[in-house]
């Protein structure tokens with residue numbers, strides 16, 4: 266029977282994943298661990314659940330140049346995929362920092378300041394702490410109970426969605442999309458890089 270009830274999937278939360286194989290992650294890893302040794306305290310923002318977070322990593326850091334170059338290209342592809350005005354604006358990196366998460370650490374729910382944001386797993390097994398994105402509307406989970414729906418596919422009925430970390434993989438998401446990182450219950454360390462971007466007018 267042909268249905269005349271039309272379905273529109275409105276207001277999406279675009280998320281991309283991309284495995285970066287073109288850069289040497291060990292260069293990044295060594296740089297981050299060295300940075301941590303020199304600055305044991307780091308800074309405390311969403312990582313007050315025990316993880317170490319670096320201060321901003323400068324754009325002219327030689328070890329990060331290939332990474333910044335690759336990510337900038339990927340981000341601009343994502344912007345095009347969103348039907349962005351790529352002839353008028355380009356995506357540029359705004360700030361970037363590193364994270365080292367040992368056993369027991371987690372990140373409270375938070376949003377980022379920027380256009381698109383990203384996490385890149387320098388070293389992370391899948392059981393070292395999922396990132397969980399939360400539905401943009403707080404009201405969603407109040408009346409749409411998880412148990413009311415089948416969950417075979419990604420649907421608007423889910424209040425949250427988890428991604429397990431994978432070494433070399435980056436996840437790109439809108440900076441406004443709330444997320445948290447679940448506890449690393451293993452004895453393994455998860456090392457990641459986070460960054461925010463902004464749109465810059467092409468002159």
Ligand SMILES: [Fe+2]
Pocket residue numbers: 311375376377444459
């Ligand atoms: Fe975050």
